[in-house]
Amino acid sequence: MARMDLRNIAKRYGPVEVMRNIDLAIEDGEFIVLVGPSGCGKSTLLRMIAGLEPISEGEFLIDGQRMNEVAPRDRDIAMVFQSYALYPHMDVARNMGFSMEIRGADAGEKQSKVAEAARTLGLTALTKRLPKALSGGQRQRVAMGRAIVRDPKAFLFDEPLSNLDAALRVEMRLEIARLHQRLKATMVYVTHDQVEALTLADRIVVLDSGNIQQVGTPLELYERPANRFVAQFIGSPTMxxxxxxxxxxxxxxxxxxxxxxxxxxxxxxxxxxxxxxxxxxxxxxxxxxxxxxxxxxxxxxxxxxxxxxxxxxxxxxxxxxxxxxxxxxxxxxxxxxxxxxxxxxxxxxxxxxx
Amino acid sequence: MSRKAPGEIRARRSFYWRYVLEPYFYLAPAILLIAGVMVVPLVIGISYSFQSVRLLRPGGGFVGLENYLDLWSDRKFWIALENTFVWTIGSISFQFLLGLGLALLLNTRFHGKRLIQSLVFLPWAVPTFLSALAWAWLFNPTIGPLPHWLTAMGILGEPQNILGDPELAIWGPIVANIWFGIPFFAITLLAALQSIPAELYEAAEIDGASPWQRFTKITLPFLAPMIAITVMLRTIWIANFADLIFVMTGGGPANSTQILSTYIFTTAFKKLDFGYASAIAVALLILLLIYAAILLVLRRRLVKI
Amino acid sequence: MNPALTTGKYLAIAGYVGFAMFPLFWLLKIAVTPDKLVFTEGTALWPSAMTLDNFRRVLTQTDFLSYFTNSLIVSLSTAAVTTMIAAAAGYAFSRFHFRGKPVIIAVMLVTQMFPLLMIIAPIYSIIAKLGLLNSLSSLIIVYTAFNIPFATFLMQSFFDGIPGDLEEAAMIDGCSRFQALRKVIFPLTLPGLGATLGFVFTAAWSELLFALMLISSNDTMTFPVGLLTFVSKFSVDWGQMMAAGVMALVPSCLFFLFIQRYLVQGLTSGAVKG
Structure with a gap:
């Protein structure tokens, strides 16, 4: 469980400023969706939260503790990547249990946690397979299982459904919604798909060219968009x-x-x-x-x-x-x-x- | 932001270390070795060319442009320069044409392709000194068949060793070099060929293009960038390549196979005249730089992209 | 396809195979020809009798075994050290963006273009001053430096093929960068390490001119130097020379089979490597 604070965060690559004035407070247990067109900086922001990109300016805190200089491994977060990033040379069970393996957790405890996650996600029959022998949807589940076994303070999702076909995407969207209801964990989810944003989010953060355009519940954004960009981005067909x-x-x-x-x-x-x-x-x-x-x-x-x-x-x-x-x-x-x-x-x- | 715990500052430092210095940590051994074994000697080598450095005749010191003036009036240098052109152009044109032919053949379907491919690429892996010796032996009428075959074909008047004939000797190393270099062109061009989408050929066929038209209108334009870069780099590589000639003829007979790089080596290795060898090397380097500059200008003129 | 064309194609293929294999075949043929037949049947396609005598004599009566061992030590050490250093450098090129990167890459490319013979004299002087002439370690250092640029580009291309997401996932899962390297990246790049090892071995195994310059004592001669010395001393014992040549060919061929799958990557990533 975690509360996150982003205070006046900016991101620069050399002289090029790609993101500025990001102020956002994420409540404990909240499901936040970062949404925007490609190139708006939403993935960069998520990667700064994860610690994979340095923060050029401003402060990022988890539970009141400054995180800017803390390595990803010490932030106690889990992340589901767009590419799933499953370790190709490890079977499903080892993929899911890798974080516990690194921490030197007890083998029995690891096994039971992996088995439980596999059962929740319907992967029990596949635990001995290598990632290359899995379908896209199964890989996606393993990636989620890996995050669950990690048992983190917060979950980060980077466009996790964009490589799936339409039917599977709806199914996995439900799965993620259920996961949030069950774990009540803080989740930050990046997508360019406004339907995912509207259906999953407690609050949506709309980003465009490195600026926050509006933060609000799905209904607020739909009914009271702060500007024309948000108005046209949220809602389908376009306003x-x-x-x-x-x-x-x-x-x-x-x-x-x-x-x-x-x-x-x-x-x-x-x-x-x-x-x-x-x-x-x-x-x-x-x-x-x-x-x-x-x-x-x-x-x-x-x-x-x-x-x-x-x-x-x-x-x-x-x-x-x-x-x-x-x-x-x-x-x-x-x-x-x-x-x-x-x-x-x-x-x-x-x-x-x- | 004004008050910070000491630990926090340390964390900050290690954080910046992580992003700024970490790559250099991985690169350090490579950089140190390259600097110590290649860059520093290169600078020393250039300075040698203005000195008299002869191991057999100690003393010497700074002599200004004397080495270069000697070079200007050195007949062997001009012969070597001419031979360098013959050697490089003769080798590269055959290597390229035969390599392209091989790549086109290997891009078609036939039985036993994997085995054939291994066999025809094998010369690339043969150590150069061994290629040189093997070809020198093949040209030797005592134990090699080539002089006898060439005589039977009427190319040679009698079964003699062409490596001993000042008129013909340069072709011995060139043949060995062609043999050794075909795989390089075949492998790189085959890779480029395989990256051409099959749909293009199908579309061209539907549009009514003949096989020859398909070759000139699709294959060649697609290969052009790869051809340009491999030919350019290979030309430089061959001009620098001394092993084959040194082993097969040692530059002889009567300097008829001496190229600049073998001249550098024999001057340094046999005469131990490091100053003069370095002057020849600088001359070769300047020629290669001119060549590269011309190519870059041509490229800017010709390539519209 | 037109039968005439098909025949032409197979003839062309046969021509290429013949051209590629003939010198190697001839080497082997003379090596197994008994001494007394060399001159009488010198130009026949296959001797009327075969013998392994030449091989036996090369191994027992000459220093070739010592040359062979020296070459093996030099080539294996060069390959191992180069691959380690190049893997680290290639990793830095593949995973980091930093200010000096274009300059370092440019310098590495230039080292592949200028005449290496240019530095043979300075290197001789330096090695002589260090008192390392006639030592295998001097060869290993020099060969390692020569092969690092190419091997670095090759390793970089292998690292580029491994998605960065994987080590980021590992780092989020609790690995330090080094742990992520060891547990995730290293197992995935084993084929790349193997290929680099093979390329560098092949290059070091055939290097002649620097070895000739830096080694003059019989004890530390590598195979090429030894063979060349042998040729100039006993230029009539064809059978033994060819037998020695065949033996020098064996490690190259083995490594060639090993790296065949990566030839394209190897030849294009250095872009200039022979």
Whole structure:
């Protein structure tokens, strides 16, 4: 069990600063997901927590103890790598028990711990195999088993599911969620997949180009994104963004329609602003009297949902998602309305206006 | 941050040691040996070329450019220079062409390929002094068949040892060098050939390319970088390669096989005239540097990437 | 495929095999030819009688056994020391980024390009001053230095093939860097160490010119020096010379079989190594 504090951490490679002003407090037993596009620095941050990368500036503490200079082996953490990093020359049991072997643990104790982890993960029949004789999913389980046997203060995951196929990924995601519920250990999980982030996290940290964009629960990020980047990164399909200008008691779209605010009026709208609306929050209306009118371009029938790409007159392409099956054909004219309580407004820098 | 426990500072130091000094700890033995056995002697060698260092005639000391002036008027030096070109160009062109042919053959399918591959690559592993002796013996009419075969083919008038004929002698070591060097080109080019994706050939075949077109439009362009680097490096290596000639002919007869590197060695080893040997070596080094510079310029001109 | 082309291909392959094997075959042939037949059947493809006499006499009546032992000591020691030093250096190149790295790599590449004969005179002077002429250890030191750059690049390519994740995982599992090396990296790089050992052995086994310069006493002669001295002294005893040659070939061939799988890596990583 561990509480972690990241205080004003920066990372530089020579003169190039790739990460700055990282402040984050991770509570004991919390499941934190670091998410962001590739190159945003999320893996680097995780590796600094693990002690695999030196921290250029700032302080990292576990349970109040400064860790910057502590070697990985003494931080009492376990890590699951994207490549799994199983030792190719050791069988499954030895892979899982390696950390205890290094510590010179009692052989019997090691065996029982390995056996228990193997049983939980359904690996009992495979303990004598070498990693090369395992499937991708099995390797992933062994990597998790190795972390479990380590019995660390905290678990670190570096994109652990990205090498698995879609079905297995869902299954292993559940497995990780169960593991967290059972062990109640602190976990830090890196992914670029927002679905993994939303389903697993107690709190999500969204990173972009070396900066923390927002920290919050999945629902907070979905409902109150701090800026346009977070708004577009979280949620699928991606949020629509339209240029707007301020109007009396509301805003004006590029096609001339004005939408009034109700009930709350946000802070003053700057001359250059943008409106964000999620595809699932757009409403279909009769073309007469709708705030926007357009032609359905492509219609995707997913069964549970229908995705419609609409070419809106005077505005451009928008995406719309409706629950259930919508009997719509391409080139059909439809009207769209924007519910005022579902709107997100951003200033010219992309910061949310509240 | 102002107050720190002493232990913490120590931890910090060891931490920086870990990231800054650790690689040098692993590299130290290698660096020390290379510096002591190669770099320092290289500097001494260059300084020798401005001194008179003769083990048989002690004394001497700094003589300025005298060694180089001697070199300029030394007929043997110019002969050796000319022979170096013949030796290098003759060896490299045949090594490369035959090596490319072998690589292309080994890139096809046939029975017993693994065994064949071991056999044709074996000359690379034969110690050079042994290759030299074996070929010298093959050219010897008493115990070798080559003079008799060459006579039967009408190339030689009588079964004589070509290594004793100033006109022909240089070809003896060149043949031995070709024999020794084919595997190097075959192995490196075969590796490059095998890295060409098969889909490219299939696509070209569908597009209607003939086998010859496939060779010139796909194979050669893909091999070009490997060819460039191996030929360039090998040229330098061969120009420096003295063992074969030294063992087979010792530079003779009448200096007809003397190249710069054997001239360096015989001057140092037989005459023990280290100053003059070093001057020849510096001259060879300068020639190789010029060659490398020309290649780099050409590369920048020709390669658009 | 066109039958004429197929025939041509097999003829070409046969040509290459013939060219590659012929000198070695001839060496073996003369070595097993009885003395009295050498001159009468010198150019026949196979002698009418065979004998191992030449081998027996080389082993019992000459110093070749001592040359052979000297060469073995020099080559094995060079290979072992070089491989250890090169493994450490290759590991540093593969796993660390540090400021001096490009410079050190450039220097190592340059040492592969300049004429080694350039330093034969200074090395002789230094070794003479140290009083190490005619000692096997001087050869071992010199050969080790010559082979380190190439062996380092070779070892680096082997380390590059082992994912860095593995030792990081080991370090998180509780290993120090050294423990991670010993328990995880070392077992995985055994084939690489073996190949490097083989390449360096082969190179040291065939080195002639520096040995000729640094060794003049019969007791410490390596095989190439001994054989060459023998050739210039007794240039008519063909059978014995060839028998000695065949014996010098044996270790090379053994190591060649051993390193065959790594030839491509070996020849391209040094990029200049013969």
């Amino acid at each position: 629509n963004v339209l240029d707007v200008t301020p109007a009396e008691g509301g805003i004006t779209l590029r096609n001339g329609t004005t939408i009034g605010f109700s009930p709350a009026v946000p802070a003053a709208i700057p001359a250059v602003a943008q409106l964000g609306i999620r595809p699932e929050h757009l409403d279909i209306a009769d073309p007469d009297g709708a705030s926007m009118v357009g032609v359905a371009d492509v219609v995707e029938h997913l069964g549970s949902d229908t995705n419609i790409y609409v070419q809106v007159e005077g505005i451009g392409p928008l995406m719309l998602r409706q629950h259930g099956h919508l009997p719509l054909r391409p080139n059909e004219r439809i009207g769209l309305t924007i519910p005022a309580d579902r709107m997100h407004l951003f200033d010219a820098e992309g910061i949310a206006l509240r």
